Amino acid sequence: MQFDVIIIGGSYAGMAAALQLARARCRIMMIDAGQRRNRFAEHSHGFLGRDGHAPDQIAEEAKQQLLAYPTVTWTNGKALGAAQAGGGFRIETEAGQTYESTHLILALGVEDILPDVPGLKERWGKSVFHCPYCHGYELDEGSIGVLAVGPISMHQALMLPDWGKTSFFINDTFTPDDEQLAQLSARGVTVVSEPVAEITGHADIRLASGRVISLAGLFTAPATRPTSPLAEQLGCALEEGPLGPFITTNAMKETTIPRIFACGDAARAAGSVSLAVGDGAMAGAATHRSLMFG
Incomplete structure (x- = not known):
């Protein structure tokens, strides 16, 4: 099935990116493995308007708000393969499903190595x-x-x-x-x-x-690494931060591969929920701009 944008990662950054695109009536596929980085914490702090709320509650409410937009499709599972195909991108999931889009957003998140x-x-x-x-x-x-x-x-x-x-x-x-x-x-x-x-x-x-x-x-200060090798599979450059590798992006959150954007903890040296949401909003808006103007 063909989409405008596939977003890999349905946590805070991925959903923030999707929200901008959904409001522009773009056709979006969300692929989410369901492993938020802050899943071990009972409360989320420092996130404006939701200080002290449970991360599960924040994420679930955000998901329901996002799914109210008719152009959003959500699938649970892990994206295992990614490749450039026919001027766009093809993603394969662990369930054997294949999706294609002209643009891609990597909101992969990171794994903490304790x-x-x-x-x-x-x-x-x-x-x-x-x-x-x-x-x-x-x-x-x-x-x-x-x-x-x-x-x-x-x-x-x-x-x-x-x-x-x-x-x-x-x-x-x-x-x-x-x-x-x-x-x-x-x-x-x-x-x-x-x-x-x-x-x-x-x-x-x-x-x-x-x-x-x-x-x-x-x-x-645990070392970190992206939870998935998809960025490397696609040829996106990574750089080494003080805690581990992260995906290289420009100020508009575009990677070194055109029409692939990245946001959240996997695309910055260190992050938080607030920064992930901000990065996601930028990546979503920038992806929409790319859809319009190339």
Whole structure:
């Protein structure tokens, strides 16, 4: 079946892109694997107008609003293959379905690659986080930990004191130099060099010696990667960010392949729900412009 635009990814960025196109009466196919990045969190924060609401609720309401537009078709499942075909694009799904369009939007999302520390995975999105703007305020200025994954974690360690007294667990991942130690000291950060054995309780750190440090919350910076290789299959360029690869786009969210746009966490070095929605709106409007003017 031929569509104007196929959007791969039905989370915040993909739906925001679809909404702009639906309101322009474009024929849209949404292909959604149903794996939102914030599915582990009970509440979404920092998203204007929906601060503190459950991510499931926000996403479901957005989906129902989008499906009210008659030119939107939604299919659940994973897109497995993508190729240029006949001046447009052909997408194959895991169910064996094939769809074609003249334009494509990749809202693939990313996978978080968590540090290999016992007890961390089970608490991810509940008491272990990556974004202080999303979760820091709710810790009510309690004791906060930053679990290092490497030098990139300096950024988090220097940020978090604005949300609470901060301990920086370097966990044998790197050794801060004198300048970095001075920066941490100036921000009141306590550096803990003893290795972390596990995370227990709510978000408590048990060190190799057996000593336990109780925390209101723990932050870390997982590596990320797009959840799908479709961008590479299509020949889109990727670039390496501080946390992992992401799809290269211009200011209008177009990739290095004409008529393929990308938005959301898979198309920026770091993101949030608010940024994903903004990126999606831009990608949708830019795709409509491309449909009109080439």
